[in-house]
Amino acid sequence: MLSRPNRITRGADYKAVVRRGARCAGAHTVTYVRASDDDHAVRFGFIVSKQVGSAVTRNTVRRRLKALCLRELPGVRAGSDIVIRALPSAATADFAVLHAEVARCLARRAA
Template sequence: MLARPNRLTRGADYKAVVRRGRRCAGAHTVTYTSSSGEDRAARFGFIVNKQVGSAVVRNTVRRRLKAVCAEALPSVPAGSDVVIRVLPNGAEAGYAELRTEVVRCLSRRKP
């Protein structure tokens, strides 16, 4: 699970990453990455809207993404902000598919 310092919590932070960050699209997710250059831990945020499914489905997808990001945390540069937006067909994706997409997008990221 992601610790508090590794999570985006403010709406303004989400908006800044989505507007100014680099975009990487997959079949089930869109990943936005931004580097602030600050000396702090990398932070992750998740956008899973109601088109994905019921609350149970959305929370399942969010938990899968949190586990993927916790696993990938050591490879993400310090000071980075990452927002992962799940597309409506993301409910059909398994853990392995989500992991493959997110790891591919995070590895494409330039420091």
């Protein structure tokens, strides 16, 4: 699980990353990355709407995305804020496919 310093918790921070961050779209997710010159820890946020499915499905997708981000955490540049928005197809996507998609977007935007 991502520790507290590695999570975006404020709505204003989510909004800033989505509006001003670089965007990388995939088949199952849309990743927004906003790099700053600050030396704070890398922070992740997740948006999983009701279009993805029931509460159980949404929480499963969110847990999978958190696990993927934990794996990719060492390769991300410090000071980055990252928001990953799950698309409805993420509910049925294979874990390996999601991992490849998230890793590709993070390598392009946050490395």
